[in-house]
Amino acid sequence: MFPVILKIPRQMPTTLLFDQVDGVVDLRKLKLEQLPQLAYELRLALLYSVGQTGGHLGAGLGVIELTIALHYLLDTPNDRLIWDVGHQAYPHKMLTGRKQAMLSMRQAGGLAPFPKREESPFDAFGVGHASTSISALLGMVLASNNPLARHVAVIGDGALTAGMAFEALNHMAHCQANALIIVNDNDMAIDENLGGLATFLDDHHGYGGPSQWFTALGFTYRGPVDGHDLPQLMLAVSELVSLPGPKLLHIHTLKGKGYGPAELDPVGYHALSKIDPIEVVVTKKGPTYAQVFGKWVCEKARTDDRLMAITPAMVGGSGLEPFAKEFSTRLFDVAIAEQHALTLAAGMACEGAKPVVAIYSTFLQRGYDQLIHDIALQDLDLLLAIDRAGVVGEDGATHTGAYDLAFLRCLPNLLVMAPSTATEARAMLSFGYAYCGPAAVRYPRGEALEGAPLVGPIELGRGQVIRSANKPNAIAILNFGTLLDKAAALAEAHDATLVDMRFVKPLDEILLQQLLVQHNGFVTIEDHSRIGGAGSAVSEWLVQQKTQVRLLCLGHEDRSLPHGNREQVLHSTGLSEAAMTRKIKAWKTRLFAE
Structure with a gap:
């Protein structure tokens, strides 16, 4: 047996066997007796990687053996493998040709924090929200043009509690679809797993438990199986994928397995901040x-x-x-x-x-x-x-x-x-x-800007003017939400009126009407999609007024946002101070040229 790891490595650990595995082809060349050593080294590599980048840790440590078993036995990516939520998918990425890029995880331009179809053919389905895997897998089975392909979904981290998962199980049983569902039962979601289903999966109460229910539903059921016992796990997976119809393998794993602190505190080690950060991280000064x-x-x-x-x-x-x-x-x-x-x-x-x-x-x-x-x-x-x-x-x-x-x-x-x-x-x-x-x-994630005390109390549908322009026919910047510090800098730079709108619904139409008299342009700022958001609400109101006042809406661009730190993402979507400055300058040039 391999020792429990007590510290996150500060330097890349020695992993002689894992170094030989650059993808699933290399993995499948290993002998069965080498796989436990690979599991130990993969844990070390995962701990080092997450220590450098931050990210989800506990769930990935718990599925090391399962990940090895599945990619060893299946013909991925020709066989379809879906990881529900994706909290546990880091080992999957490391075994499917991406281990050299793991230090870019969650960094701008680097690996995505969850499985992503555009990133790798091994990521059969993009995930991030819980309980989608069984529905997606069933869709793949029903539409597959490859009768030899095997289909497997791993669902855990509490995702089986969602109604959508039960809807998919019901449909899969009805279709008698040839697919394998693996329930990774570690008694945890992000926090401790709660509810009747968690009790039901615990087959120590003498009332039949999951075996009786899943069998009655029409699934071939096996379990519970020790998810850290590689020989037993591989035997169960091999047997079930060879059988026709819907199958369910129930495995018990320990969230944080192999890393002592995470085993003792699976909630605290669900995700991890950087230990030796690749880039400087500003220490929080205020509450979130x-x-x-x-x-x-x-x-x-x-x-x-x-x-x-x-x-x-x-x-x-x-x-x-x-x-x-x-x-x-x-x-x-x-x-x-x-x-x-x-x-x-x-x-x-x-x-x-x-x-x-x-x-x-x-x-x-x-x-x-x-x-x-x-x-x-x-x-x-x-x-x-x-x-x-x-x-x-x-x-x-x-x-x-x-x-x-x-x-x-x-x-x-x-x-x-x-x-x-x-x-x-x-x-x-x-x-x-x-x-x-x-x-x-x-309100957003992260540190809360304390700011100045409220000028006045919150009143229904009323905003407040924070700064007034010093010249007539200026622009008014209408801020919605926590980009106020950036909006304030822009207002100073452009000698603009700055309004903290406070309410998206109802809009402060009285204040907007007053601003129309003295301003020939409005700029709305929001940490939200430009389409349909607060700026759209102001646009709709301006149309109703039949006014000549021009409007510039600043918000997220109409595309999926990349990952990276908050300032990097804001800049990429046009909401950093520098990006908004360029947009306002170009807009004002057109505005005053007319």
Whole structure:
């Protein structure tokens, strides 16, 4: 047996066997008795790599043996292999010809943090959000032109709790599709795996457990199998892929396997910051927006017993850990089940509770029908605390909150706010909580700009002028959200009026009407897609006024955003200070030439 690793290597470790494996062809040349040594060296290499770049660690350490077994036994990429969510896919990338590029992981221009079809033919399906693998795999089976191809999906990290996974299992059984589903059961999502399904998968209660259920559904079931026992694991995989019809292999793994600290703290080591950073990382000076929210929700809960907090498997990420300790009976972690989270909140609101749903922008997308039908149309009294709105940086396009304003502002009865600072975030959360009806506050990942104290209290649908231009017929910069510091610099450089709009819905039409009198151009700034966002709302209003005032909308370009640090991504999408300066100068040249 190989020793448990206790430290992350500061220098590239000696990996004599792994050095010989530049892809799956080399892997398949190894003897079976060499594979445990390869697993140990792959763990060392993974620890070093993630220590340099940051990124997801625990799940990848837990599937080292599974990754080796699958690529050794399957004919990938001709056989299709999908990793659900993609948290666990770093070893997959390292064995499929990308190990030399691992130090570019999550860096601008480098490897993507999740499987990505454009990056490699071995990435059969692009992922990043949970519970999509079984549906995608079934689609591949039904449309495949290769009758000899084998199809395998690995689902874990809590992804089996989502309704979509059950919908796909049901359809797969109905089709009797020839595919293998591997349930990587490590008792964890990002946080501890919760709910009846987690208990159900634990086959120690004497009521049949998963074997009975999956068999009744129409699957050939094997398990539970020790996911770190390579001979046993390879035997089970070999047997099942040779059988016809739908199969399910249930394996037990340990998240963080082989790295002592991660085995003891799988939540803390789900993802890792850089240990020896490739580039200088600025130390945070203030709280994150998630921490601002976490402190606020605890303070509010102490004064209002109606407050119930709901999150879909994001207690830690949303800043709810202090709330969980102080108000455990009023926190509802529903696991990866965004649709259920929203309708659960709707039901609570019907009974007089005041639900606060803490949810990431890109995960709110997954419950959009419930947001429309169950919350907005019924005008129910609850608060959406929308984290990770806008650019998230290294996690890339699948985690960037680029579309929430577009899909929120079109809904009836919904109040939509975009704070520019930590101070405003606190005030808007309190305002949204006190508001009678559905309200949303969107804020980004990372450090919260404290900024100056509020000039005045939050008033429904009212913005505030922060700087007035010193000349007539100037431009007015309308800022929506946390790019205020960049907007302020632009306003100084162009002697422009600067407005912190605060509300996306309703717009401050009174203030906009006043600005029309003294300005011949508006510039909107938002960390959001230019299409359908706050700038579009201003454009729609200007059209209704039949005015000659020109408008420049600055937001995300109409394409998928790359990964990299926040400033790099903002620059690539035209929202760095330098990029916006160039756009405003070119626009003003055309404006005043007319």
